[in-house]
Amino acid sequence: MKSHLTLSILISLATPAMAAEDRLADILARGTVRIATTGDYQPFSYKNPVTHEYEGLDIDLGRQLARELGVKLEWVPTSWPQLMADYEAGKFDIVMSGVSINLERQKKALFSIPYLKDGKTPITRCTDAQRFQTLAQIDQPGVNVIVNPGGTNEKFARSHLHHARLTVYPDNTTIFEQIASGKADVMMTDAIETRLQAKLRPALCAIHPNQPFTYSEKALLLPNDFRWKAWVDQFLHQAQARGTLDRLQTRWLSWPWLTQAPQNDLDTLLALMNERLKLMPDVARYKWNEQSAIEDLAREKTILADLVKQAEAAKVSPSLATAFFKAQIEAAKMVQHQLTDSWRQQQASRFEDIPDLKTEIRPRLDALTSQLIDALARNQTTLADPARQPLIESTAQRWIPQTQWGEAAKTASAPLLNPRP
Known part of the structure; x- marks a missing residue:
């Protein structure tokens, strides 16, 4: 009797994200897959300020996922600070936005198999490249380190910097202009992003992107439903085997991204x-x-x-x-x-x-x-x-x-x- 009561309490306390019994069946019956994305993280997810449409590696991958499911696609806007709250509220079926695997997120959610290896590394003005090769060089009084809020970049910066000035900048789509213009000195973010931003902005240089400070992996964030995870894992496995992921990475690292929004x-x-x-x-x-x-x-x-x-x-x-x-x-x-x-x-x-x-x-x-x-x-x-x-x-x-x-x-x-x- 006691065990039945305990089970009833646990079920009543479950969040919408936890309560789904069969997410895959629900998606197929609904005829729509809800994909959350931040729209601020090139080359994975970017909301084009001209067309107001999402574009990027994970966006293309999301379209392919919907095609394989045979359902319509609904993009659900989210943000890095709001991501896990939106997850717990059951607002989406999957997150596709260049999400880094970490144990804190995995306490609440599942991750797919990883589809890209990465790590945190600095990006700064090319004229300052030799100044910021190591964490010890970066973590100095007078160094202005800029970071976007709510994600693994901020967590890494707060864990490793104790002397440098940390500026939390809310707009991840314009944050690199803050470095290029001299308003900030350096940012530590994923190596793939530093490569792309250095290509888009010749004044910026990625610092040792092939030897980042950390090791991390990109994956898709999922509700606690292992049948849905198994389907997504197989989808990614086939995309890897066919070379789709390599082609998407090549495509979006060479894409003519916008570096500014229209002003008039x-x-x-x-x-x-x-x-x-x-x-x-x-x-x-x-x-x-x-x-x-x-x-x-x-x-x-x-x-x-x-x-x-x-x-x-x-x-x-x-x-x-x-x-x-x-x-x-x-x-x-x-x-x-x-x-x-x-x-x-x-x-x-x-x-x-x-x-x-x-x-x-x-x-x-x-x-x-x-x-x-x-x-x-x-x-x-x-x-x-x-x-x-x-x-x-x-x-x-x-x-x-x-x-x-x-x-x-x-x-x-x-x-x-x-x-x-």
């Missing part, structure tokens, strides 16, 4: 144009796999006719909208042709893990189209002002760099520099 309407318009071009390599890979033509004139005609209607509804000049989107389509085809020409020369084989054109890429293109029309509407006065042409040209060069897109950059921005009435 003109920035937003040009940034959206750049985001459209960034989808074209995947379009080209899909068409290469399918051996389909790059040009689809019938679809282009349909799109342009629909754009005129959307432009009229948004009070954008139909002639401007038509010229603008014709240019975006031509620029997109230029990128695709350049890639396929190089693949032919290389005798490239089939590409793996490419998003489906109809179900994944085109909906994103359609969403960008709506955003672009809205941005055009907000910029019509600026585009019609001859005195603003130098500003438009310099902004275009900043957001759609020719170093990345070649002649396609000029083609895409041409209607803005020669707008039609």
Whole structure:
């Protein structure tokens, strides 16, 4: 009797995260998997400030996980300080955000098999690289160490630093600018992140990323349900065996990440144009796999006719909208042709893990189209002002760099520099 009473009390006290009897069955019955992500940790999870969509290694992996389950995907925003509270509240089925395994988290939750090895290492201005090689050099009075709150970075810093000044900075998406600008001296974070940020910001250098201070592993955080964990482990095992994880790491470490958010309407318009071009390599890979033509004139005609209607509804000049989107389509085809020409020369084989054109890429293109029309509407006065042409040209060069897109950059921005009435 006493044992039954004890069991009843334990069940009544269980959190929603603990109480799920069969998470996998629940997901399949619901038809949706809820994936929590922070959106502030490149290359794993980043909420693009232009498109407001998540992107990154774990984001692509999450989409593949949902496809394998045969269910819809629901992203659940969380943060590092709030992560375990959201877990205990039962807000999600899994966390995919470059989560580090640690024993404190594992007291409450499960982890999948690890999918990446990592460790804490410094990143600082290249001019100060020799100053911050060791923890002893970093832990000195007068050294300003910056850290994001609530995660393993803060825990590591508080455990190892006793003399340096520790600044907790709340925005993980702009924290590296604090170092580059001299407002902070150094940060200790995961080696993979230091490599990426040093590539994105030439003023910064990753300090011995191949020999970090610690050893850690990245994994997916899960509720206490071993059947669900077994499915996720097998999903990751197959992704490792097929080379998917290696390909995703290569893709997102070389991705043209944004290093700033748009500051005004003109920035937003040009940034959206750049985001459209960034989808074209995947379009080209899909068409290469399918051996389909790059040009689809019938679809282009349909799109342009629909754009005129959307432009009229948004009070954008139909002639401007038509010229603008014709240019975006031509620029997109230029990128695709350049890639396929190089693949032919290389005798490239089939590409793996490419998003489906109809179900994944085109909906994103359609969403960008709506955003672009809205941005055009907000910029019509600026585009019609001859005195603003130098500003438009310099902004275009900043957001759609020719170093990345070649002649396609000029083609895409041409209607803005020669707008039609």
